[in-house]
Amino acid sequence: MKANPHKNKRLFAPAALLTGFTWMLTGPTGAVAQDVPSPLSGYATFSEMEARLTKLAESPHVSLRSLGVTTGKRNVWLLTISKGEVDNRPGIAVLGNVVGAHVLGREISLQMAEQIVSSIETNPEIANLLDRFALYVIPNPTPDETEKHYRFPVSEHTGNETRTDDDRDFSTGEDPPKDLNGDGWVTTMRVQDRFASHRSHSDDGRVLVPVDSKKGEIGEYRILTEGLDADDDESFGEDAADGVAFNRNFPFNYPYFGKGAGPHQVSEIETRAVADFLYDHPNIGAVICFSPEDNLFNSWKASSQTDGARIKTKILTSDQTIQDQIAEQFRSIYPGKDAPESPMGAGSFSDWAYLHYGRWSFASRGWWVPKAAEDANKTAEASGAQEPKASPEVPPQSENKPIAKDDKRGASDLNALKWFGQQGIPAFSAWQPFDHPNLPGKKVEIGGWKPLFLLNPPHKLVGELVNPHVELIRTLALKWPQVELKEPKAVPLGKGLIEVSCEVVNVGKMPTMPEMAEVSGQWFPIQVQLHGVDGAKWIEGSPRQSVGRLKELGGTKEIRWLFLLPSEVSPPGQLKITVSAPTILPVEQSLEVK
């Protein structure tokens, strides 16, 4: 190691030098000091989040309640923000990090709530939003999974505190990843091996890329998790009993028997609490979550094939159009570009929210490593990055040709090394030789990306990520379906026979429900009711009629009632038509029988 990555912290944290800790003063009170892993420096801890939620709940427009208590005895907090009665107006739900390691999601959603609540009195647009909508914020749906990332040594975890047999070998937690070199981070091991799947990058020997056998390349390194082979099964650090992953526990495309999937769908306290809350709130029409499985920059793609299939597996074409409009609006104000590809999910929350729950569903990664500035001369040194280019670690015996300029393999790692270097953040641990007890005679090195850095930006960058997500909510609100009652008429046809008619028109820029909601049946249709006609004999129609999906910008349904008022019933002076559904603002109109 050429430069101590923690040197710049020495003033504050001499004790942390050896372990990679960052020392910080925390909490609004400033009274409590605690260690947090450096990538999460500045981010609210769970207890700080609770303190800030409690503070928010002092507002008359905010309420706070727990949806459940996890195995780790943490609350799944729900913050409700609205002016007036909450549950009888359209709702938008925001979930913070559905993936524990993605602490950024918790932080952004918390700051979104703070920004919105603090501007209710001063910002008329926000006030207007909260007049019309209820916002439901669950900043940390994964409290146990998140909390694991506050432990040392720092490791990336995939599940909650349910103990699981991750490698399905009938013993649980027998071979967890380990910080073998004691640097405070659980990273990776690379083992020299001609038959392995990876080779080093010719531009930077720290970066390992998959071997391309078509190019005649040969392997150089096996990549393993930093750890032992405690159970002698030739896998390393493969069973940490790492729990059930929130974002693998939902029923759409559920990964049966997969790691982190749990014994069955929605098996966990957290997932059940969230799913039940959402089903219990038919007024919620859109769901935003934070997840590496982004669909704002990596739009879901419809296809005519899947549109027609009985079991829907992709977004429907008509819904994609709407989701794309909203995502486009978001992209236009978001500060970052060149988003990375989204990993494929299985059992994920956001897929489920659209394909089963039937709501508009947006998933935001929130941040990714930006494109590094072109001036790269100082990269390596400034970074505390541990090695210069053309590292001697490129095995001298390498038989592989250099990687061509137009070859994208390793490009994101190269860029990230450069960017973190420019920022002076030691996110990458240099490859260091290690004498591994289970790999005698092999050349083993420990190093690679430290956990959390690639998912969570330095905290000072979080601020500018908050507003675009608040704007995403506003965009939804501005496009939201809105019904109007047009051409209401009540015409007496003589002898007590009366015909009433009207048109229900959606003047919003979104349909009254996604097409998927109509398919799934998980959306409450609009109810149109005629009042003031007690005792009538119905010739056609019934007092209450339900209206299916109305398209955006003018989708219309004509409603007609025909009834007879028997002579003993006194004629109504005034009738009233009401139009309502949990996801729209109600409309009513009175009319005279002429």
Next chain:
Amino acid sequence: MNKTQSQTPMIAPSTSSQLARPITRTMRTARAMLFCAAPIMFAATLLSQEPSTGAANSSEPSTQDVKVQAIYKAVGGPTSPKVPVYWNRYHNNEEVKSILDQLESNFPELVKIESVGNSTQGRDMWVATITNRKVGEESRKPGFWIDGGIHANEIQADEVALYTAWFLVEMHGENKFVQELLRDRVFYILPSMSPDSRHAHFYEPNSTNTPRSGLREVDDDRDGKVNEDAFADLNGDGHITQMRIKDPNGRFKSHPKFANLMLPVEPGERGEFTLLGIEGYDVDGDGRVSEDGDGSYDPNRDWPWKWEPGYVQRGAFRYPFSLIENRNMSEFVLKHPNIAGAQTYHNTGGMLLRGPGSKQDAYEASDLRVYDRIGKTGEKILPGYRYLNVANDLYEVWGGEIDWFHQMLGVYTFTNELFVSYNYFHQSAGSPEQSHEFDQLLLFGDGLLEWREVDHPTYGKVDVGGFKKNWGRQPPGFMLQEECHRNMAFTLYHANQMPLLNVQSVSIKPLGNDLTEVTAIVENQRWTPTHSAVDLKQKITPPVSIKLESSDLRVLTSQHSTDLLMRNATVQEKDRANVEVPSIGGSSVVYVRWIVAGKGKGNIAVTSVKGGSAQVDVVVP
């Protein structure tokens, strides 16, 4: 029948000793002293001893037994049950519980009753654990799960499960088969999976088809009001029947012989009636009759394997195990990985159903062979019943209970659809006329409510009538006991075929240099394997452990094979004393060999989660 037999209904110890070789019993320690001077396979002498508390404990007649010795016994049932039950009638929740309680208090060594949790309306869900607790550990015996009434209107399902519990304990003292079954196996019997709806079916107006759902409140028509428009008993007779309206252009007419039966008219023919569906009003004024009543979901579409939401699979609720009753039950089952076979009871149609429920799903071929064998025998035990596959022979079911059992727990599971029209006249026809004729000739009209005119607020004058709620899907009283017994017999046949492991023999062969070869033959005495194929594929159940435990002997190497000559043997690489065998097939053996150094005593312990356990002592001289 001679007098002696009729007067000794209980098994005497002499009878007990004629059971299968004692060493074959799974749960027992067969103490074997093994000496072997010559290198001859199977030369070991196995000496067994009866357990001090054996199955014979219940052979002491009680005073009640003495009193009834004069009874002429009808074979195949208990001579004089301690818990008298009429099996020609149906039992409400309280009676079910009372019977279970009485079984427990009369047979405390056999029966344990506990609640797996509460239903939506707070009723306990009772499960009976039945095994001979004096022999072996309950959790180490292969377990068999039985449940009934997940669709509560299918009420005889609960009765079959309850009958099975009653029969097993009441027959334990007088039948060798039952005695062995309770010695080697444990039964978990949950008669009522949906007790709220069972109560509703008994005491509220319903039809034979309702309530299939549980009673969680659901806004079925998604109008913001819950259960505001249930079906209604227009004429107050306690039954929900059909409505018809006179209509000279209707599509239905009365049957010439059975006036109550509505027949569709032929083309060109004029009808008399239009059918208006089940009894009810349009309470909420939305133009639809009875569209939002109790429940609406199907508890048997709530199971995790291949679960799909309601738009694909009608009746699916929010997500798998979103229904508390199923969740309660599943938590109990997951705590009992020894369950190796399962049976769920439904009605109707006389079917022995196996999964998969979806055509996009498949069971492994070797698993199907196990099902075929049980199912084909079932067709003999249950005349008129057919062994069928859900997806291909019935209809597709996504998220059914039996697929969860098989595909996620590796447990062979059947659903019996109880009652079949074959029972009417012992011929397969299933025409609507048959049930009416049966009602006339054997029920004397007790199954029907004749059409009666009532005033309907929306439709005007309509007729209400049809089959009563207790006729159609349920057997009449005089057939109920036979239905219980035959279905139980099928289930016990299945239960008896669960894997059952035994150390068949151990041989000792000196190799010189203070080394000895110890070879055990471990057999599965039944034709169900210790691991279903899906169990192996998904790594659900740990392998069979065959362990040579000894402080005197040091294991140098070990291996196992299904071949007598140990060809293609698998070498045990880790923990060599403990040979792990992935699965022991049905009616198969595995040869396990250890090379040991030293002399002295040891013990071979066989442990299988679903196949039970066995052990023998071994001595290397």
